[in-house]
């Protein structure tokens with residue numbers, strides 16, 4: 715007997731924006747991909763080989779234009795950084811800035827972060843994950859697209875070292891309430907610090923492009939630091 719199951723639709727946390735890529739972003743992707751880019755493939759990354767050294771690794775999900783990611787990589791040469799973004803112009807901008815700063819401790823993957831975490835990051839390999847100003851998906855019927863939900867959090871818990879850090883931030887009050895609720899029920903993360911502020915007290919990070927956008931709209935900012943058990 716054949717079953718007529720409808721095909722399973724993957725719930726994505728993003729819709730690919732068709733934003734224009736500038737010639738300099740295009741050039742950066744072409745000229746510096748070999749130095750900064752990593753392809754998505756279903757094979758675990760050997761981070762010591764990728765960075766040609768052994769160091770703690772910070773992973774940023776949805777880095778946008780990457781300005782804050784590059785700034786962090788410049789300020790922390792002792793750490794490795796991996797940035798994941800689906801928006802190609804943003805990745806081009808990030809690689810351009812990394813090349814200008816001539817840093818060696820950053821790599822970029824242009825792909826869905828959930829699949830990168832699942833396919834390419836070994837368990838307990840990360841010391842920190844940043845998810846800053848994730849798309850808020852404000853409509854109720856879209857809440858399932860929010861990254862701060864079980865599929866992402868289960869992967870984050872598996873990929874972070876014990877005692878590793880998960881940093882979250884949002885400028886959407888309803889997403890902040892959602893994050894409080896979802897994280898309250900998790901036994902694999904302990905809250906270290908939560909801040910509500912007006913852009914003046916970012917929690918161990920620099921101000922981001924979307925944070926500035928939220929502040930201009932009069933939004934407050936929420937920051938969380940969780941520790942992985």
Ligand SMILES: C[S@@+](CC[C@H](N)C(=O)[O-])C[C@H]1O[C@@H](n2cnc3c(N)ncnc32)[C@H](O)[C@@H]1O
Pocket residue numbers: 727728775776777778779798799800801804825826827828846847848849850922923924925
């Ligand atoms: C609201 S923007 C915030 C960008 C940046 N963090 C900032 O604060 O300026 C969210 C970003 O996450 C990216 N994104 C959403 N879901 C993603 C996923 N599953 N994997 C990788 N990037 C994702 C989007 O393309 C977008 O650039």
